[in-house]
Amino acid sequence: MSPGLRAVHYLNQFFGGVGGEEKASEGPQVKDGPIGPGGALQGLLKERGEIVATIICGDNYFAERTEKAVEEVLQMMTPYRPDMVIAGPAFNAGRYGMACGEVCKAAQGKLGIPAVTGMYEENPGVDLYKRAVYIVKTSDSARGMAEAASRMVNIALKLIAREKIGRPAEEGYFPRGIIRDERTDKSAAERAVSMVLAKIKGEPFEPEIELPKFDRVKPPAAIKDLASAKIALATDGGLVPRGNPDKMESYKSTRFASYNIKGVDSLSSKDFEANHIGYETEFIDQDPNRLVPLDVMRDLEKEGVIGKLHDKVYATAGVATSLANSKKIGQGIAEQLKADGVDGVILTST
Amino acid sequence: MRLELAILDIQDVQFGEKTTINDRVLYIHRQELRELLQQDKRLSKVDIELAHPGESCRILQVADVVEPRAKTKGSGEDFPGALGKQGTVGEGSTCVLRGVAVVINNQSEMHDMPEAEDPMGDIIDMSGPGAELSPYAKNHNVVVLPYPADGASPDDYKIALKIAGLKTAVYLAKAGRELEPDEGEVYDLPPLTEVTQGIEDLPKVAYLFQVYCTSYPAMVGEPILYGDNIRRLLPTIIHPNEVFDGAIVNTYQGRGTETYVIQNHPVIKDLYRRHGKELCFAGVILTVSRYTEPERERSVAMASNLAKSLLGADGVILTKASSGAPDIDVSQTAQRCEDMGIKAVLIMFGSESGIESGTVFNLPGAKAIVNTGNPFRLVSLPAVERIIGKPVILPSGVSADGELKKAPNWISGALDQEGHSKMVSVLY
């Protein structure tokens, strides 16, 4: 065989022919050449490369001692001097998917070897590893092996050749969260007109932005006794002390701030303003209570309607803030509120 | 309505003894223009500068960009309502100086937006990577720098700025009115009762143009539509030629678009281009994005009804001004249209966070989206030899003529949400 690329293939106990669930606790072992699905990969690689070794490991073994298992797998592949690592495809098998993702990530990160794997979209490994590793889209069962193998080999070869990898839809992998701005020959207006014509005719079209999916949180239990409850105020309207001494961001926020309002009966425009590029802030600058209703809350506290108004007001600016940072900020605020024994929060959002 | 653009292809702009066009060169009598603009009592003085493509020059604090255009005699009013006189536009002929743009520079101390943490404002680089992003870098730019008069209120000044720019655009284009045009463009679209004649089997596509959003209240007297500040505009129909021909002036707030884009509206141009061939251009609906629920619901209901029951649209394209509440308006309008059987496509900025895709809505009827690129990705710009505008030092210590990083959102013309740019954000 001509000296081509050297590939190491990672399989679980089932695809490696060791056994079923009863063999899932088997540790890693290495065999020369392709095993099982490796044959399909070899067929696609043809003379460009060779599967020099296959590493087979039980899914439970891997899941129960991941760090150690990864180390062992890497040590096993090193003597074979691989140019690429291909794992799975794992289809819809969750533990297998995690193992494949981990092996590829480690091969890339620790050994600098290009790696690729394949999974079905519901495999938990997808969300966890798609940013670190190229994961091709597969069907949910081994019936889709041929297509999965073809996609994996295509990407593996391109990675090694340092060729540009095309768009996720073209090459069949899960988007990795990297956004690149590119020139187009047709303006957005032209593309929009073409898209609407396609839609009218019932032809397929590719939206250029994905609609988000959001999870749901179970509503916390209601407050039973408001008169003894501690309520806090928060906002994403960009409330800051006048002059913005902490240099809070007015968009794409990465952090939040808290302001001590102990003894303060009302937010004054002398002390506070709104720092937010997403809306015209003059009305809030005139009277910050229009954003964070401190004056009214203080009255309600004095009247005994609520037990206590929390001493801190939390603020950030919401515009164009990434989902990841939004979550971080929300969690950060929630942790502090919880630590301070706050029962309820009123968040004003602009 | 039939509009003919009589286009003069201008290759250079220079100051001269008379404002005239000779041999494809526009000569400007600087003092005459200054005196014309300085008649406005809201201004103390006005400077005029020129910037040419390829120069190592950065224009700062750009408030708007306007294409020099003037109605030929008897054809209608220039920027009706905005420049004082009302009148009809969209018909007859309009002289256009192509290759020239009027750039209005905002010399006020007062800035509304906290991004005047960056006192450079919007910029145009006439060469280098910034110029590659902006079509205005390919024009000979006549930069108008009006200064506020003592006692002029911030709103007075903002409006005076705009008027100065519009006046300049008209003044310059008038120099070309008697000349033979180098090319002509004809925009001819009959009324709704006739527009489908002969092309009954072509899909009818309408354009919903969200021209403004009220999260940024318009100033009293700010001219946007026929001189009106449209703060309370309910969805209405307008002829596309009116959009091209000066009926709509971009709001002071900019919001990523310039009057120049509206004068050369890319969606309207493309619908015209394909009219009679692939589609029937069914019309244009103007909307304003509202920031309270009941007003938004009213706008969504009215706009979708206009599209369905008056224009008879099979498909609509929606664009928006700015982001946030405007996204809710267009997505809800798109959903309502889809519910009524109209196919909807939206044009908007790409990912603003740069690391993940996503919109602030997830209505299935609004999933057909074309994006115009990421407005906040940073582009490195080199130092320049010359700046036009107020020389400022940024909070970081860099001076405005130095090497700096700027996002397309603040490079005039780099991208807009009307769709003229040839960029797209792709998720890999």
Place this chain on the structure above:
Amino acid sequence: MTPIAVMIGANRIIPGAGVVHPLGNIDLDPKAEKTLRRAIVEKALETLQTELTEQKLFPRPV
């Protein structure tokens, strides 16, 4: 902006009085404005005391 709050899954949502003044109204005199603000806040407190099994967009308070 309540549609966004609904989409992302906030559980207790009440509409405010407008993006640029969620708890105010520039067309009212200060006293009336404070009364409006109080009405919205009281409604907010009410939602905190309402048992829910899933998210709810409460009706506009005023």
